[in-house]
Amino acid sequence: MTTPLNQSVFSKAIQRNKQDGNEIDIRLIKFQAVENGLPEGCERLDLVPTDELLNNFTIATTMMKEPFEQLLQECRPICLVSDMFLPWTYDSAAKFNIPRLVFHGTSYFALCATDSVMRYKPFMNKNLGIGPLSLCNRDIEDKAERGKNSSIDKHECMKWLDSKKSSSIVYVCIGSVAIFTASQMEELAMGIEASGQEFIWVVRPDNEECLPEGFEERTKEKGLIIRGWAPQLLILDHEAVGAFVTHCGWNSTLEGISAGLPMVTWPVFGEQFYNEKLVIEVLRTGVGVGSVQWKSIDSEGVKREAITEAIKKVIVGEEAEGFRSRAKAYTKMARQALEEGGSSSTGLTDFLQDISAYSSTSN
Numbered sequence: 001m002t003t004p005l006n007q008s009v010f011s012k013a014i015q016r017n018k019q020d021g022n023e024i025d026i027r028l029i030k031f032q033a034v035e036n037g038l039p040e041g042c043e044r045l046d047l048v049p050t051d052e053l054l055n056n057f058t059i060a061t062t063m064m065k066e067p068f069e070q071l072l073q074e075c076r077p078i079c080l081v082s083d084m085f086l087p088w089t090y091d092s093a094a095k096f097n098i099p100r101l102v103f104h105g106t107s108y109f110a111l112c113a114t115d116s117v118m119r120y121k122p123f124m125n126k127n128l129g130i131g132p133l134s135l136c137n138r139d140i141e142d143k144a145e146r147g148k149n150s151s152i153d154k155h156e157c158m159k160w161l162d163s164k165k166s167s168s169i170v171y172v173c174i175g176s177v178a179i180f181t182a183s184q185m186e187e188l189a190m191g192i193e194a195s196g197q198e199f200i201w202v203v204r205p206d207n208e209e210c211l212p213e214g215f216e217e218r219t220k221e222k223g224l225i226i227r228g229w230a231p232q233l234l235i236l237d238h239e240a241v242g243a244f245v246t247h248c249g250w251n252s253t254l255e256g257i258s259a260g261l262p263m264v265t266w267p268v269f270g271e272q273f274y275n276e277k278l279v280i281e282v283l284r285t286g287v288g289v290g291s292v293q294w295k296s297i298d299s300e301g302v303k304r305e306a307i308t309e310a311i312k313k314v315i316v317g318e319e320a321e322g323f324r325s326r327a328k329a330y331t332k333m334a335r336q337a338l339e340e341g342g343s344s345s346t347g348l349t350d351f352l353q354d355i356s357a358y359s360s361t362s363n
Contacts, residue, residue: 027075029067036060047177128347132254132334134233152224154231157200158238160224164198167242167324170264170311171235173202175247178268184302185210191307192223197315199223200241202230236261242324243314245307248272253279260331262286262314262323266302269294285327287313 017024033042037056042048048057161169172192174180180188189212192199199219203211205228216225232252235241236259244256245264253275256263263286265276273294279286287310289302314323337344 025075027071029064029071032060032063036063128351129337130344130347130351131337132258132344134251134255135258135334135338152226152230154234157224157226157231158234161200161235161238161240164240166239167315168198169238169241170195170197170199170243170245170315171202171241171261172199172245173230173232173247173252174245174266175249175252175268176204178247179204180207180210182210186212187302187304188307189215191304192311193219194304194308195311195315197222197311200226200230200235202226202228202232204228233259243311245311248275248279250275254334257283257285257327257330258334260324260328262320262327264289264307264310264314266291283326283330285323285330287323 014024014026031043034040036059038053038060039047039049042057045057048054170192172188174188185207192201193215199222201223203225208227211225216223233255236244236255241259241261243264244252244259244261245266246252246256248263248265248267249272253263257279263279265279265286265288267273267276268291276286276288276291280288289310290306291302293301314320336342339345
């Protein structure tokens with residue numbers, strides 16, 4: 001049930017390290033989606049298309065237990081690398097608990113995405129934060145080239161932004177998972193238009209037909225609509241962008257914080273509601289549109305008036321300067337974390353030293 005090394009997206013890096021004499025390898029276990037009546041690539045709970053197929057997902061997930069336990073026993077890894085998209089981290093659907101397998105005598109260290117920490121925290125002796133990783137890529141010239149299809153060239157997008165005033169553009173991107181209904185797309189479009197602000201709106205290809213009739217023509221002097229993938233880091237970093245309308249996915253949330261932007265928050269499902277609380281109540285760098293119900297697909301319920309109000313509040317409202325000031329302060333803190341002596345740099349150093357110390361004592 002393991003996948004050959006050359007099928008892994010990490011295979012080149014792994015092979016280079018092996019050639020340098022490092023004892024490293026990668027083993028993958030296939031998630032049997034199609035074999036259990038699920039669509040191809042349906043490897044996350046939020047991608048299960050109907051409630052009727054939830055049991056199929058549970059069965060497919062449970063089938064991972066035996067090969068995963070066997071693989072852990074064979075490899076006995078010192079360090080396990082993980083992230084939130086592992087299907088077996090959803091304990092409500094799975095019949096076994098991966099953190100217990102990992103930390104009960106099998107692995108001694110784990111690297112995991114920040115939004116996975118709460119799943120692992122009960123089993124951890126030490127928790128070291130590393131990041132924001134998006135800042136590590138901001139100086140790479142071709143950072144926008146991710147092999148995705150877009151309706152606009154990144155240089156054309158930057159040229160459009162270069163013609164705009166500082167902090168005047170609202171960037172709207174609600175992630176790659178939630179599918180908005182036609183009525184919700186209309187509310188979003190009308191909310192953006194009524195705000196009177198210039199904008200960039202990234203529209204999913206499967207939502208493109210839901211744009212209200214005449215909207216694009218009416219707003220062509222104020223807005224830029226990108227169909228498909230957008231060079232998000234480049235856009236967020238541009239001085240013309242003054243706010244980010246986001247679904248509060250953890251990557252987007254960190255990217256918005258790292259860019260020093262006030263946010264209009266629109267959580268759709270999962271931990272996004274917790275991330276919204278971080279932005280609004282802890283950092284105080286954003287305003288919500290009133291999304292209170294989990295909607296992993298067919299999102300609906302937010303009204304245009306709330307969208308308009310939130311956008312205007314973070315861009316031109318009386319509190320706008322306060323939002324911007326606090327957002328810039330957190331950007332400075334994020335950058336300092338990556339510098340020598342910063343929390344991220346120190347965390348990574350400590351992690352590597354811990355692994356080295358364990359390796360020395362175990363040999």
